[in-house]
Amino acid sequence: MALKIDEELGGEPVVLIGVLKGSIHFLSDLGRAMKSDAEIDFLQTSSYHGGKSSSGVVQIRKDLDINIEGLNVIIVEDIVDTGVTLSHLRELLSTRKPKSLKVVALLSKEGCRKVHPFVEYIGFEIPNEFVVGYGLDYAERYRNLPYIAILREE
Ligand code: IMP
Numbered sequence: 001m002a003l004k005i006d007e008e009l010g011g012e013p014v015v016l017i018g019v020l021k022g023s024i025h026f027l028s029d030l031g032r033a034m035k036s037d038a039e040i041d042f043l044q045t046s047s048y049h050g051g052k053s054s055s056g057v058v059q060i061r062k063d064l065d066i067n068i069e070g071l072n073v074i075i076v077e078d079i080v081d082t083g084v085t086l087s088h089l090r091e092l093l094s095t096r097k098p099k100s101l102k103v104v105a106l107l108s109k110e111g112c113r114k115v116h117p118f119v120e121y122i123g124f125e126i127p128n129e130f131v132v133g134y135g136l137d138y139a140e141r142y143r144n145l146p147y148i149a150i151l152r153e154e
Pocket of ligand 1: 019022077078079080081082083084085086129130131132136137138
């Protein structure tokens, strides 16, 4: 993914926007694998409220620190489920007039979309299971696992 993103940037600088908190490890690994000149910023949304399904209402809890007007921007997301978060973010950030706006997501639960935001780079398609680890949480737990696992009920 890093190679592909670098290639498509063609030597231009980029701002990687990590969606907190789930993207932390992915952003860190992706950013270090890229050769492009990259700034890093974060924003935080909330729609899960500690549970296992989206409330469907996306709130911005922490906005960007930098002005992205005229810049190449890539939103770095951990997982796309219903698609509601990403479509909201794409819409919000495109009003700030970036030069380009793309999305990279490590995981995608393809059968679960309520809306279909365009995601330029997807790492892995996964089945409709609730997963944790490598940044992904359940009620703030398991983010530090160095692997991704399906959360079992027991
Ligand atoms: P969407 O708005 O339904 O696409 O949900 C996207 C957000 O929900 C992600 O950024 C995650 O924070 C969270 N999420 C969705 N599926 C999972 C999961 O299986 N495990 C942990 N978090 C998830």
